[in-house]
Amino acid sequence: MAQNRCRRQLVAVFLAAVAVVAAHNSAAAAAQVTSAVLQMVAGSLQMYVDALPQMPKINGYRIHHGKAVPVHLTIGMFQKNWRFHRDLPPTPVFVFGQSPDSATFPGPTIVARHGVPLVVTWENHLPAAHILPWDPTVHTAIPRKGGVPTVVHLHGSAHPPESDGNSFAWFTAGFRERGPAWRHTAYRYPNVQPSGNFWYHDHTVGLTRANLLAGLLGAYVIEKPEVDTPMDLPYDDDDLHLVIADRSFNVDGSLYMNCTGVAPNVHPQWRPEYFGEAITVNGKAWPFLTVHRRRYRLRILNASNARYFNISLSNGLPFYVVGSDASYLSAPVAVSSLLISPAEIFDVVVDFSQSPTTDVEMLNSAPYPFPTGTSPVGNLNGKVMKFVVTPNGPLDPPDNSTVPDHEVPYASVTAVPPTTNTRYIAFYEYRTPSGQTTHLYINGLRMEDPVTETPRSGTTELWHVINLTGDDHPLHIHLATLHLVKVQQLIDLKTFTDCMTTNNDAVKCNVDQHATGPVVPVPDHEKTWKNVVKVPPGFVTSVVVAFKLVDTDQPYPFDPTADPGYVYHCHILDHEDNSMMRPLRLLPST
Ligand SMILES: *[C@@H]1O[C@H](CO)[C@@H](O)[C@H](O)[C@H]1NC(C)=O
Ligand SMILES: *[C@@H]1O[C@H](CO)[C@@H](O)[C@H](O)[C@H]1NC(C)=O
Ligand SMILES: *[C@@H]1O[C@H](CO)[C@@H](O)[C@H](O)[C@H]1NC(C)=O
Ligand SMILES: *[C@@H]1O[C@H](CO)[C@@H](O)[C@H](O)[C@H]1NC(C)=O
Ligand SMILES: CC(=O)N[C@H]1CO[C@H](CO)[C@@H](O)[C@@H]1O
Ligand SMILES: [Cu+2]
Numbered sequence: 001m002a003q004n005r006c007r008r009q010l011v012a013v014f015l016a017a018v019a020v021v022a023a024h025n026s027a028a029a030a031a032q033v034t035s036a037v038l039q040m041v042a043g044s045l046q047m048y049v050d051a052l053p054q055m056p057k058i059n060g061y062r063i064h065h066g067k068a069v070p071v072h073l074t075i076g077m078f079q080k081n082w083r084f085h086r087d088l089p090p091t092p093v094f095v096f097g098q099s100p101d102s103a104t105f106p107g108p109t110i111v112a113r114h115g116v117p118l119v120v121t122w123e124n125h126l127p128a129a130h131i132l133p134w135d136p137t138v139h140t141a142i143p144r145k146g147g148v149p150t151v152v153h154l155h156g157s158a159h160p161p162e163s164d165g166n167s168f169a170w171f172t173a174g175f176r177e178r179g180p181a182w183r184h185t186a187y188r189y190p191n192v193q194p195s196g197n198f199w200y201h202d203h204t205v206g207l208t209r210a211n212l213l214a215g216l217l218g219a220y221v222i223e224k225p226e227v228d229t230p231m232d233l234p235y236d237d238d239d240l241h242l243v244i245a246d247r248s249f250n251v252d253g254s255l256y257m258n259c260t261g262v263a264p265n266v267h268p269q270w271r272p273e274y275f276g277e278a279i280t281v282n283g284k285a286w287p288f289l290t291v292h293r294r295r296y297r298l299r300i301l302n303a304s305n306a307r308y309f310n311i312s313l314s315n316g317l318p319f320y321v322v323g324s325d326a327s328y329l330s331a332p333v334a335v336s337s338l339l340i341s342p343a344e345i346f347d348v349v350v351d352f353s354q355s356p357t358t359d360v361e362m363l364n365s366a367p368y369p370f371p372t373g374t375s376p377v378g379n380l381n382g383k384v385m386k387f388v389v390t391p392n393g394p395l396d397p398p399d400n401s402t403v404p405d406h407e408v409p410y411a412s413v414t415a416v417p418p419t420t421n422t423r424y425i426a427f428y429e430y431r432t433p434s435g436q437t438t439h440l441y442i443n444g445l446r447m448e449d450p451v452t453e454t455p456r457s458g459t460t461e462l463w464h465v466i467n468l469t470g471d472d473h474p475l476h477i478h479l480a481t482l483h484l485v486k487v488q489q490l491i492d493l494k495t496f497t498d499c500m501t502t503n504n505d506a507v508k509c510n511v512d513q514h515a516t517g518p519v520v521p522v523p524d525h526e527k528t529w530k531n532v533v534k535v536p537p538g539f540v541t542s543v544v545v546a547f548k549l550v551d552t553d554q555p556y557p558f559d560p561t562a563d564p565g566y567v568y569h570c571h572i573l574d575h576e577d578n579s580m581m582r583p584l585r586l587l588p589s590t
Contacts, residue, residue: 050286055107055241060073127147137270141168149171149177233404241282277380278380295402295403302344327529346525369472428443440575449582473535474572479547
């Protein structure tokens with residue numbers, strides 16, 4: 001019913017050009033869906049009855065005569081049914097895997113080796129119709145012959161532009177149709193960065209939010225034994241991934257995504273933020289994990305479309321943060337709560353031998369939208385998962401892991417390195433007279449407008465990111481790594497915002513005279529080279545952006561200036577799709 005309503009409305013509003021997409025918009029909703037129904041479905045799922053799964057691991061190298069050598073992987077995207085909870089009917093999802101049977105939500109964890117390039121052919125085996133709404137009025141891929149366009153981006157990785165998963169490099173099943181930036185079937189990841197946490201996910205123009213919501217995401221790790229092993233972090237069975245994502249479910253188990261836009265006369269379906277009632281970890285709603293009295297390494301990835309998480313453990317056990325995104329810290333930092341933006345990753349150690357209780361819940365207290373929205377405390381989404389601490393058995397190996405004293409000293413993280421260029425990047429949100437968001441732009445420009453950010457390869461720049469919207473936006477720059485140096489409140493925000501709205505020029509609008517408010521300290525556990533930086537509203541967030549390899553201070557060992565270039569964007573997927581994303585082109589180093 002709901003799906004038919006969406007279809008009719010679309011067809012009526014946008015005729016010929018979009019009829020193809022509309023016809024494929026078989027949004028799964030069955031009956032009349034209200035938020036009370038969605039709450040009821042999520043609320044009916046008993047918490048902590050499904051064990052937390054670990055996704056299958058695929059090695060991105062093989063050992064030959066004692067040496068790690070390259071391999072070529074083929075990973076497909078399939079539609080299948082996934083069980084998110086014991087009591088929820090199977091859910092149609094789009095997921096990654098080496099076969100339909102082994103495909104999982106999230107996809108398999110790819111373990112790559114530093115210095116060993118990995119070639120992946122990402123194959124699209126998706127059906128003709130999408131399982132979620134897909135608004136053809138935002139700038140999106142519209143294949144003429146139908147099918148679901150996809151393209152894969154490896155988040156956090158330094159790789160050549162033709163393997164970046166450019167939003168316009170999408171392709172449909174069998175590579176039958178391809179977007180204008182498409183170059184190759186095989187993507188080459190050089191794995192030249194130090195060890196850390198990455199993730200791969202769909203990046204199709206105007207469709208990323210629906211493709212990720214459907215399940216097209218997975219974790220990717222680069223290991224570097226010379227660096228990793230001496231730290232004696234928990235490993236093997238004690239080294240776990242937690243991929244957190246919020247989702248809404250219909251009574252029939254299908255994923256729910258509201259197919260009525262907030263400003264339907266402008267965009268019939270697009271909505272600025274997706275929030276689900278149920279919190280899933282590794283594809284299970286509110287799972288539990290049995291742990292022993294020992295240390296565990298947890299690599300926590302927020303794969304929600306728009307939900308921030310502020311997680312803590314119910315009995316006060318600390319998280320020892322050892323890494324953030326794709327980099328280790330210079331030393332672990334103990335925190336009692338962790339604020340995780342969309343697409344952000346924290347690598348932590350939790351010492352369950354110190355647990356005063358046998359049950360430890362992981363709680364979430366981040367308001368949504370962050371930071372000014374509804375509080376989840378006391379609600380379903382105030383809980384994430386539960387650890388059940390069991391005594392060590394006689395056969396358990398001793399826990400020889402540590403929380404190391406020292407990790408990787410990225411020298412330049414403690415000071416602002418010399419930068420060659422300064423840029424002002426302003427986030428704008430546009431609304432109807434009645435206050436409904438219609439779109440969001442960076443510097444007042446769309447993705448398809450000419451490139452304005454053309455840094456030189458091998459240099460470091462200082463970007464002042466100014467939020468003129470009401471939300472926190474996670475900034476993500478492809479290829480580059482970021483390091484947060486200063487977060488300072490804008491004073492007399494109204495004068496500045498009015499000036500920016502008219503002139504779109506931070507210097508003309510005297511940004512220096514406005515960026516004089518209180519400075520928010522950069523948390524110790526974010527003092528490293530990151531892939532996502534949180535940009536709070538009403539502040540100037542200053543970020544050092546390195547267009548080179550930060551551990552060796554060397555230029556990239558590939559041509560980063562080639563077509564089709566890179567992009568940078570807000571990682572709230574619903575924003576990115578409409579159209580908080582801009583092209584990024586590197587110039588050759590001098
Ligand atoms: C879907 O969006 C419409 C329009 O914003 C709203 O009226 C409706 O309540 C939403 N449905 C749910 C289930 O949230
Ligand atoms: C996160 O939650 C903790 C309590 O668990 C609170 O002290 C902290 O201020 C919150 N952080 C943010 C950024 O909201
Ligand atoms: C996860 O990331 C999304 C998008 O990048 C963000 O909107 C959301 O708030 C994040 N959620 C968590 C749990 O960190
Ligand atoms: C762990 O430590 C114990 C004693 O400290 C030692 O006997 C054992 O060999 C170590 N195991 C490993 C795998 O290093
Ligand atoms: C918290 C905060 O200062 N938010 C501001 C972000 O920018 C928008 C638009 O200029 C303001 O309305 C918000 O108050
Ligand atoms: Cu955003």
